[in-house]
Amino acid sequence: MVNHPQAQPSGSYHPAFEAVARTFEKIMAPPDQIGAALCVYLEGEEVVNLHAGWTDEARTKPWQENTVVNIWSATKGVGALCFAMAADRGLFDYEHPVARYWPEFATGGKGNVTIGQLLSHQAGLSALGNGTTLSDLCDLERAAALLAGAEPLWAPGSAPGYHLVTFGPLLDALFQRIEGRSLSIFIEEEIARPFEVDIQIGARTVARSRISPVFVAESFNRAGGDVLSEIQHRTFTEPPLDPLIANTEEWLTAELVSANGVSNASALAKLYDVMLGGKLLSMSALGRAIDCRIDGNDLVLALPFRWGAGFALNSNDTYGPNPRAFGHNGWGGSFAIADPDANLAIAFTTNTMAYRQREDPRAESIVKAAFTSLGSR
Numbered sequence: 125m126v127n128h129p130q131a132q133p134s135g136s137y138h139p140a141f142e143a144v145a146r147t148f149e150k151i152m153a154p155p156d157q158i159g160a161a162l163c164v165y166l167e168g169e170e171v172v173n174l175h176a177g178w179t180d181e182a183r184t185k186p187w188q189e190n191t192v193v194n195i196w197s198a199t200k201g202v203g204a205l206c207f208a209m210a211a212d213r214g215l216f217d218y219e220h221p222v223a224r225y226w227p228e229f230a231t232g233g234k235g236n237v238t239i240g241q242l243l244s245h246q247a248g249l250s251a252l253g254n255g256t257t258l259s260d261l262c263d264l265e266r267a268a269a270l271l272a273g274a275e276p277l278w279a280p281g282s283a284p285g286y287h288l289v290t291f292g293p294l295l296d297a298l299f300q301r302i303e304g305r306s307l308s309i310f311i312e313e314e315i316a317r318p319f320e321v322d323i324q325i326g327a328r329t330v331a332r333s334r335i336s337p338v339f340v341a342e343s344f345n346r347a348g349g350d351v352l353s354e355i356q357h358r359t360f361t362e363p364p365l366d367p368l369i370a371n372t373e374e375w376l377t378a379e380l381v382s383a384n385g386v387s388n389a390s391a392l393a394k395l396y397d398v399m400l401g402g403k404l405l406s407m408s409a410l411g412r413a414i415d416c417r418i419d420g421n422d423l424v425l426a427l428p429f430r431w432g433a434g435f436a437l438n439s440n441d442t443y444g445p446n447p448r449a450f451g452h453n454g455w456g457g458s459f460a461i462a463d464p465d466a467n468l469a470i471a472f473t474t475n476t477m478a479y480r481q482r483e484d485p486r487a488e489s490i491v492k493a494a495f496t497s498l499g500s501r
Contacts, residue, residue, distance in 0.1 A: 131157070135174035135189070140497055144172050147493040151486050152176045156341040159187035160474035161389035164494055165397035167467045173390050179336035179475060192322060192388045193336045193475050194370040196454030197288070199385030202323065203295050204413060204434025204452075205399060206310055206381075207243060212409035216302050218243070218433055225301040232275035242294060244417035244431035245284045248276025250424050251358035252290055261363050262378035267293035277355050278423060284431050285423035288359055292382030295434075308379040315404065321395045323387040327376040330386055337371040341478040344456065359424045367456065367477050383455070392460035392471035396451065400462050400469060410464070414450045442488075444468075444495050459487050470494055 131152040137145045141164060148162045159177030163170065179185045210216060216225065218240035223230035229237070237247050252261055253270050261267050271294055278285060287294065296307050303310060308325040316323050324330055344367070352360070369375045370384070378384055398404055414432040419439075422429040430437035435450040443449035443461045451461030456477025462469045472490055479485065 131177040133174045133176040138171040143493040143497050147489050158476045162472050163389040163393035165469040192386045195385045195458040198454035198458045201452035203381035208413035209405045212405040228272040231273050237280045243434040248278045248280050250285050250287045251362035256363045264293045268297035284418045286425045289382045292380035307381045322391040326379045327386045336475040343478040389471040389473045393469045396462040396469035
């Protein structure tokens with residue numbers, strides 16, 4: 125048995141949020157937790173900014189303040205923000221059919237699918253297609269063409285079904301037709317650069333020395349349960365996905381707003397705080413983006429979900445006690461959320477993929493500690 129050194133957190137926190145700091149210490153204590161970062165903003169002020177651990181399994185390279193990691197589906201919340209910003213500028217309406225901007229999308233009985241339905245995982249396009257590969261997914265034009273020509277796996281608008289990776293090429297193709305820029309360029313020019321937020325889709329311009337690879341813990345659990353439905357099987361195998369693809373150059377140079385954002389907790393918490401502050405979009409536009417568009421058992425995740433226009437919405441107090449809280453979790457543990465009523469933003473990023481989405485004790489304990497700290501102020 126290998127004895128690993130204890131991961132002592134570095135950074136700072138407001139004394140009122142000591143419960144959050146202690147929670148982070150406990151998260152980093154197990155031997156299979158390698159590296160992570162945690163950040164909390166309250167009412168526009170950073171009140172927690174901590175990081176700990178390492179970026180290698182040998183525990184020789186410390187996680188630094190500027191370390192970034194693949195955040196998986198926590199990227200989807202950034203994509204949802206881009207659409208909310210475009211809607212705020214009057215470029216489209218969530219009730220418009222996707223085919224209004226992307227005529228080819230109408231193929232296969234999808235002519236009435238609205239942008240709001242697409243963003244809330246109701247379009248029935250959770251699988252890229254039989255025999256497709258990672259290379260097909262990373263080729264955004266090819267992936268978008270395959271999806272535009274596909275028939276839905278279920279009746280659009282009848283149920284949510286998580287578009288695990290197809291969300292990326294679908295949103296990028298539609299956004300370019302609406303706004304004119306790719307999501308990656310829009311994020312760089314309208315969000316990352318002007319607000320000094322360290323987030324990119326893919327890592328074409330990120331120094332590889334700053335990027336932590338991801339690792340898989342024994343507790344890691346793929347979504348879907350033990351027996352997969354046909355929809356689940358097709359979603360998870362078209363194309364097949366392995367968590368360690370995040371460490372490949374093909375993945376790092378792709379631009380998938382569904383799953384390969386590269387960022388850290390301080391950047392994500394700051395982004396959600398800026399969102400709450402009305403600097404990126406109007407509060408009415410944010411309200412429309414987090415209106416519930418469908419509430420029910422997700423056909424892919426096999427869990428009850430409430431979806432807004434790209435954002436996951438609070439259910440069963442997953443994001444705290446306030447029903448208007450929203451955000452997005454990523455495969456393996458990273459997440460970013462915001463609560464407009466508490467004016468609170470929380471983000472956690474990790475290189476240790478563990479547990480199952482929406483059933484991760486790390487996220488649960490962090491959110492609980494944050495609201496405990498609010499109550500003690």
